[in-house]
Amino acid sequence: MEQDEFSLIRLLTAGRESEEELRTRGVVTGIGDDAAVAALSPGMQLVATCDTMTEGVHFLPVTMRDEDIGFKAMASNISDIAAMGARPRYALIALSVPPGADVEQIRRIYDGLYECAALYGVAVIGGDTTATRSGIVLTVTVLGEVAAGGALLRSGAKPGDAVFVTGPLGGSAAGLAWLLRRGVNAAQWGTLPSAEAELVRAHTRPLPQVAAGELLQRTGLCHALNDISDGLASEAGEIAEASGVGLLIAEELLPQAEGLAACAEELAADPLEWVLYGGEDYQLLGTAQEADMGALREAFAQGGLSLHVIGRVTDADGGVRLQRPDGTVQPLPKRGYNHFAAN
């Protein structure tokens, strides 16, 4: 790479957004000083999160195009802001690349980062650039805001609440399984049959549910909220633990990504595994009082958003359980993606 980090930073970030545009988004001092300075709206509290994408762990050449790596790194962070019922505002990007990296590849990763940021009105205000000895590591920090005292936590679920999700599950894991099995190169994705293309899209270009999170926050009716990065079972376990409750999920009510069953059949896989344990769907999982679900459904329908009731909150004794279609109930282990599992 014929660059030092200063020229690389300029190459990646210069000219992406006009001064004027950054100012209207609240940026007082952006890229180029020791730290960024940015405004928060009056009466709002800061909501901050960071997540990393590591080559070989979160992506491989056969699973993600360069632009997708950037898009998904930004999207997964925005999803955590959505899961607090907050609005994403600013992002910082920490990039580590091997010394011999292809600058054009890094630039494409940045195209994806900025594409996702623009989609959600997020301004990139800084970051850090270093070398790594092998593999790309991309860490995004997103700063958002929420009405003071109004953040939606994992800890507010109450027995008797309905449990809901904001959209279909299992698509990302199915898309990943399909890409790994087929090993097709990204240039061929455009020619995929539409069902597979949708699943691949769910894996490579997840769309965080910011509008749903903000709507849930505004209504004041949502008791607990979490986003699904590690899988439904794992995130349900997080809500149960944080709230000191149990959750009973009905398998029949789980919304499946379109084309999931056909893809599972083709790959001789179990679609329920993808739905429960696959992860990276970035839908929101929440609870609200049963009696308020009608009002929530109406508000979601008016906003063109979807909402699916998938179960109910119980007392803590039962833990997290799954009701099978035949009526039997079994424990739903808090199994999901584990970075340190032996494999």
Ligand SMILES: Nc1ncnc2c1ncn2[C@@H]1O[C@H](COP(=O)(O)OP(=O)(O)O)[C@@H](O)[C@H]1O
């Ligand atoms: N290395 C770390 N140091 C401090 N806090 C961390 C670290 N890693 C994760 N956390 C915090 O632990 C909590 C759970 O993290 P995580 O499971 O990654 O959440 P999510 O799945 O929503 O990204 C978050 O509050 C996160 O900020």
Ligand SMILES: Cc1ncc(C[n+]2csc(CCOP(=O)(O)OP(=O)(O)O)c2C)c(N)n1
């Ligand atoms: C090549 C490849 N193998 C496996 C996966 C699946 N995968 C990797 S990380 C992960 C969970 C989500 O990532 P994590 O870093 O745990 O995010 P967080 O829970 O902190 O939001 C999953 C399902 C993948 N995306 N790509």
Ligand SMILES: [Mg+2]
């Ligand atoms: Mg995390």
Ligand SMILES: [Mg+2]
């Ligand atoms: Mg989360």
Ligand SMILES: [Mg+2]
């Ligand atoms: Mg995780």
